[in-house]
Amino acid sequence: MPEPVEIQDHSRTKMQELTLKPDAFAYRGKAVAAMPSGKRCFIRGGVPGDTLSCEITKEKKSYAEAEIRAVLQPSPDRIKPVCRYAGQCPGCTYSQVDYSTELAWKQRQFERFLLHSNLADPSAMRPPVPAPQRAGWRNKIKLTVDKQGNGIRIGYLMEDNRTVLDIRECLLARPEISRLMSAKLNDPSFRSNLPEGRSSLTFRFTPHDGALLLEEESSREFLTDTIRPYGEFAVPRSSFFQINTAMASRLAAEFIRIVEKLKPEVFIELYCGCGVFSVLAAENGVGKVYGVEIDPDSVRAATRNLHEHGLPHCKFLAGDAVRMLGQLPLQTKQRPLLLVDPPRTGLERRVIDALTGSTIRDVVYISCGPDTLARDLALFREQGWRITQTGLFDLFPSTAHFESLTLLKRG
Numbered sequence: 001m002p003e004p005v006e007i008q009d010h011s012r013t014k015m016q017e018l019t020l021k022p023d024a025f026a027y028r029g030k031a032v033a034a035m036p037s038g039k040r041c042f043i044r045g046g047v048p049g050d051t052l053s054c055e056i057t058k059e060k061k062s063y064a065e066a067e068i069r070a071v072l073q074p075s076p077d078r079i080k081p082v083c084r085y086a087g088q089c090p091g092c093t094y095s096q097v098d099y100s101t102e103l104a105w106k107q108r109q110f111e112r113f114l115l116h117s118n119l120a121d122p123s124a125m126r127p128p129v130p131a132p133q134r135a136g137w138r139n140k141i142k143l144t145v146d147k148q149g150n151g152i153r154i155g156y157l158m159e160d161n162r163t164v165l166d167i168r169e170c171l172l173a174r175p176e177i178s179r180l181m182s183a184k185l186n187d188p189s190f191r192s193n194l195p196e197g198r199s200s201l202t203f204r205f206t207p208h209d210g211a212l213l214l215e216e217e218s219s220r221e222f223l224t225d226t227i228r229p230y231g232e233f234a235v236p237r238s239s240f241f242q243i244n245t246a247m248a249s250r251l252a253a254e255f256i257r258i259v260e261k262l263k264p265e266v267f268i269e270l271y272c273g274c275g276v277f278s279v280l281a282a283e284n285g286v287g288k289v290y291g292v293e294i295d296p297d298s299v300r301a302a303t304r305n306l307h308e309h310g311l312p313h314c315k316f317l318a319g320d321a322v323r324m325l326g327q328l329p330l331q332t333k334q335r336p337l338l339l340v341d342p343p344r345t346g347l348e349r350r351v352i353d354a355l356t357g358s359t360i361r362d363v364v365y366i367s368c369g370p371d372t373l374a375r376d377l378a379l380f381r382e383q384g385w386r387i388t389q390t391g392l393f394d395l396f397p398s399t400a401h402f403e404s405l406t407l408l409k410r411g
Contacts, residue, residue, distance in 0.1 A: 016056040020066065022046045025105040027113075027370065029093030029400035030065075041066050044159075045087050047096055048105075049075030077101050082135075083171050090159050091172065093400040099134050103394060106402050110392045113374040119381060120406075126391030129250055134397045137244045138172045139225070141181065141203040147196050154185055154194075154201065172398060176211040177203045184213060208232060222301055227252060227276065230283075234304045235274050236297035247395040247403075252280055254391075254405055255339070255364065259284045262362055264337035266290075268328055270321045270351065271341045275302030275314070281337075282311040288334070289314040292324045322350050330358035339364040346372030349379060356383040356410070363408040368401060377406070385410045 022031035022043055031046025033054075041064040046052055051073035054066035068087075071078070081087070081095035094102035107128045114120040131137065146153045146164040155167035168185050169178060181203055184190050202214040208224035214237055222234045225241055227249050235241040242248035259267075259281055265288065267281040272291035275298075282289045291314070293299050299318040306314045317324050321342075329336070338360050340347060346369060355363060363385070367373035377387065390406040 016059075017069065018054055018056065018066070019072065020046075020052050020054045022048050022050055022052070024048055025094075025109070027109045027400070035064060039064055043068060044090075044093075045096060047075040047078045049077055085165065085167055088158075089156055089165055089167070091156055091170075092398040094398055099130070099397065102397070103128055103130055106394065107392055110370055110402070110404060113370040114377070114387075114390060117374060117378065119374060119377045120387040120390055124387045124389050126389055128392040128394060129247075129254075131244065131394045131397040132246055135171045136173070136175055136178075137246060137397065138170070138177070139174055139205045139245060140241075140243045141170055141173050141177055143167075143201045143203075145194055145199045145201060147194055147199075152191055152194065154191070173203070174205045174211070176205045180211040180213065202238075204237070206235075214238070221297075222304070230276075230280060231309065233274055233276055233279070234301040234308065236295070236301050239295055239298045239301070240273055242395065244395045247393060248276075251366070251393050251395070251403065251405060252276065254393075256280055256284055258364060258407060259286065259337070262337055263335065264362070265334035266329060266332050266336040268292075268330075268336065268338045268360075269341070270338070271343070272298075272302060272316065273341070274298050275305050275316060277339050277341070278302065278314055278316070279305055279309050279311060282306075282314050283309065286337075287313065288329075290328055291316040292321050292328070293318060294320050322348050322354075325351070325354045330354060330360060332359055336360045337362050337364070339366065341366040344369040344372065347376045352376065352379045352383065356385075361410045363410075365406040365408060367404050367406070368395075370402075370404065373404060373406070377408075380408055383410075 020033035022033040024032045026032045030042040030044050033041050035041050043054060043066045045068050052068050053070040053072055055069050056064050056066050058065040077097050079098055083092055083095055086095045143154050144157050144164050153164040153166040155165040158165055204214055205211045206223050206225040220237050223237050224232050225235050226232050227245050230252055255277055264286055267286040267289045269278045269291045272278055272293045275291050278289045278291040291302055296318045299316050302316045385408045388407050388409050393403045395403040
């Protein structure tokens with residue numbers, strides 16, 4: 001039997017200690033084990049098949065949380081993490097298993113949300129689309145700076161959302177960002193010149209602009225990012241854009257396949273960002289394209305992208321998706337397709353109600369939160385929609401998160 005691996009942490013008051021054997025990964029990547037009471041316990045850094053000495057750090061009526069004090073018997077799936085911050089950093093949830101294990105558990109979690117509630121027929125489930133690389137994919141890294149007197153910490157917020165883990169590198173970052181981060185974070189003069197108190201540092205990379213520290217590039221309104229082979233897109237320097245462009249291209253390819261199959265005459269995109277899917281729809285034969293986005297900077301970028309791609313027949317509207325529904329051709333007699341790509345909080349019910357009262361029969365739902373996706377799909381089902389295909393796209397390898405694409409049909 002291997003020697004127990006001791007994990008030292010003297011920062012908290014000692015609580016109840018138990019030997020636990022996790023048998024699953026829960027959504028968001030913590031291992032799950034049954035306590036003697038039958039209560040579920042979530043363990044950060046655990047692996048199904050481990051035997052662990054754990055300290056209970058939180059206990060509620062229906063669940064508990066624990067930290068590992070020693071790995072008494074490692075799971076066959078456990079590996080040695082590459083990152084030196086593993087076990088401390090909350091970002092790389094799956095660093096203690098290989099990628100095939102991570103992807104398999106993410107797929108199980110996705111299926112649990114959709115199949116166990118009978119939201120989707122098993123025949124509609126597509127195999128997961130894996131990431132081509134597990135590290136070096138993030139084109140944006142945002143760090144928190146905590147400078148108090150002579151002490152300074154620069155890194156990621158821990159789970160308590162207060163403590164900053166001081167780091168010098170992040171293996172998820174693009175190599176270009178890693179080099180810039182290393183130069184900045186290891187420069188004593190750079191660290192000493194940062195402002196007192198809490199602030200942030202945002203590192204960004206695009207093939208066109210190179211690696212940037214955005215706080216030093218305040219004069220740039222737009223960056224230019226690339227989704228191969230679909231071209232370049234203007235992106236507001238401070239707004240959302242997919243942080244894994246290699247996987248964004250695979251998501252785009254699936255969307256184009258849907259457009260080619262359904263052959264819509266009108267395309268409507270809610271939460272359109274800088275208009276990537278609208279541009280792709282227009283470039284693939286859709287005659288009329290409409291996009292809605294609440295961020296005015298993103299709408300300006302979307303309009304710019306139309307001109308750069310030579311697409312004058314698209315229209316973008318700045319405003320809240322619910323409030324802008326009345327300005328969209330939801331009763332069109334032409335063949336429509338609608339795409340929604342909401343934030344992690346999902347859709348408002350009023351959007352689903354409006355779609356059900358429209359002539360739209362096909363909806364593409366892109367989601368980064370399977371829990372809110374399942375909630376929304378249950379509402380769609382109540383109103384006569386069914387899932388014709390759904391699948392996981394691992395845009396965030398090594399982390400607890402993933403994206404999905406679901407195609408819904410009414411009638």
